[in-house]
Amino acid sequence: MMFKFIKKENGYVAFFVTILVLSALLGIAISIVILTLSIQKISANIIKSSQAYYAAEAGIEDSLLRIFSSINYAPSNTLSVGGATADIAIEKVSTSLTIESQGNASGRIRKLRVKAFITSNEASFYYGVQVGDGGLTMNGNAQILGNVYSNGPVIGSGNTEIHGDLYAAKATGVIDSMNIIKVGTEDGNAHAHTILNSDIENGAYYFDNTTIIGTTAGSLYPGSPDPEPEDLPISDIQINKWKDDAIVGGTIGSYSLNGGNDSLGPIKINGDLTIKSNSNLTQTGTIWVTGNFVLESNTVIQLAGSYGSNSGVIIVDGNISLSSNVVICGAEGYKSVGNTCYDNTGSFLMFVSNSSSCCNPASPAIWANSNTNAVILYTNSGLIRLGAAARLKEVTGYAIYIDSNANITYESGLANINFTSGPGGGWKIDSWEEIE
Known part of the structure; x- marks a missing residue:
């Protein structure tokens, strides 16, 4: 009898051990299932979060492309990217830019912000006229309202x-x-x-x-020391940098605007740039002309308003000719009533000639006969000739020849003038960060 009782008791022990092992295995299996489901959920969240991030980044990149390439854009817009969306807000003030893009993928939110600004180069013009070794010649009744320095x-x-x-x-x-x-x-x-x-x-x-x-x-x-020669304020290195800014916008052949309105820049022109009578050109970026630049009479050229208080430049490897009744405005813009510019806000347009045509007044590197208050003329190696109708802000050249009755009135703000590549080029990213 005792032997049978012990055998029965051993059967119960085996049964309980089996139940315990099965329970443990079931617990492990349930844990594995829960862990697997959790991992899958986490993975899904990571994927959705990544989709939201990349949607936000796509919104930033799309906006930058449109702004840098001067393509139309809405200050507030939505971009669809796969199964996600990006809500984009763009704030552009003068030469600064802020873009916020919020990506949304099935309720998962990621938000990015980019800040950028337009790069500029400062040039200092301390004199109404600065001249190199070629010297300055002035004919009867010509006036310069400002200091003059000549080598x-x-x-x-x-x-x-x-x-x-x-x-x-x-x-x-x-x-x-x-x-x-x-x-x-x-x-x-x-x-x-x-x-x-x-x-x-x-x-x-x-x-x-x-x-x-x-x-x-x-x-x-008497006994005063001779003045020391002064270098002209813009180096060839700086001029080449401006050429690089122009190339960003691509290259075209000779360009002629024959009446009407158009916008141009940044751009390199392999050939001549000609603005014919009754034309109005808005400069939206740095322009590099490998040939000659001709502004015929009764034309207008102005900087885009987005230049703000910055100034723009046109680089010309050949000669520059400005006929009479040419109106040249900075970013303040052209006012048709009165055929003039709005009040200047410190924005100017500079024409630079790389021509070494010197020193015959009959064939100068730059020949200007325009009544304008917002243009600067510059050449490191050529002659600038100012006709009788010329009214300018500042002139710098290797040699300068001024006809009778011409007038140059120096603007004090030219001592620290910022030249930028314009709204179509020259942007630099200041920060790129995730904010949510």
């Missing part, structure tokens, strides 16, 4: 006036037949090794009594 001789004629200070550099520096007018209490001075046949309201600074002839001055300062 070569300065030669005037009847009633030519400079309202400010005049410098002719080096031991070869000569000032001849000039009227130097005092604007403030300290200016109206002439500085040169030799001063001839001139009328100077303030001080005459010269080498010695043998180098001043036929000249009257408020004060005489």
Whole structure:
């Protein structure tokens, strides 16, 4: 009897062990199932979250492409990307840009923000006219309202006036037949090794009594040092950088606007740029012309309003010709009533010629005969000729020849002027971050 009881008890133990093992296996199986489902759910969330992120990123990239390529865009828009969407908000103020893009994939949200700005290069024009070794020639009744610095001789004629200070550099520096007018209490001075046949309201600074002839001055300062030559303010390196900015927009052949309105830039033009009479061109980026640039009479060229307070540039490897009645405006824009520009806000347009055409007034690198208040003319190696109708803000060249009655009025803000590639190019990413 005892033997049978023990055997029965052992059967119960085996049964309980079996139940325990099965329960453990079931628990493990349930845990594996729960873990697998959790992993699948996590994986699904990760996938959806990634889809939301990439949708947000696609919204950013699509917006940047449109803005950088001057393609139309809406400040608030939605982009579909696969099974996700991106809600995009674009804030563009002058030369700064903020884009926020919220990606949504089945309720999973990721949000990105990008900030960008238009790069600019500063150039300083401290004088109404700055001249290289070719020197400055002024004909009767021509006026410069601002200081003048020349590395070569300065030669005037009847009633030519400079309202400010005049410098002719080096031991070869000569000032001849000039009227130097005092604007403030300290200016109206002439500085040169030799001063001839001139009328100077303030001080005459010269080498010695043998180098001043036929000249009257408020004060005489013999024994003064010769002014040192000054480099022209824009290097060839900077000009080449602007050319690179233009290339960003592509390359075309010779371009001619024959009446009507058009926009152009950034662009490289392999050939000539011609703006014919009764045309209006809006510059939207840096322009590089490998040939010549001609602005015929009764034309308008202006910077796009998105330049803001920045300035723009057209680089020309050949010669530049500006006929009469050409209106050139900065980003303030053109006002048809009165055929003029709106009030200038510190934005200017600069024409740069790389031509070395010097120094025959009949074939200058730049020939301007326009009445405009928003243009700067510049050449490192050629001659600039200003016709009788010319009214300009600043002129810098290797040599300058000014016809009778021309007028240059210096703008004080040109001492620190920012040139940008414009709304169509030159953008730089400042930050790119996830914010949600």
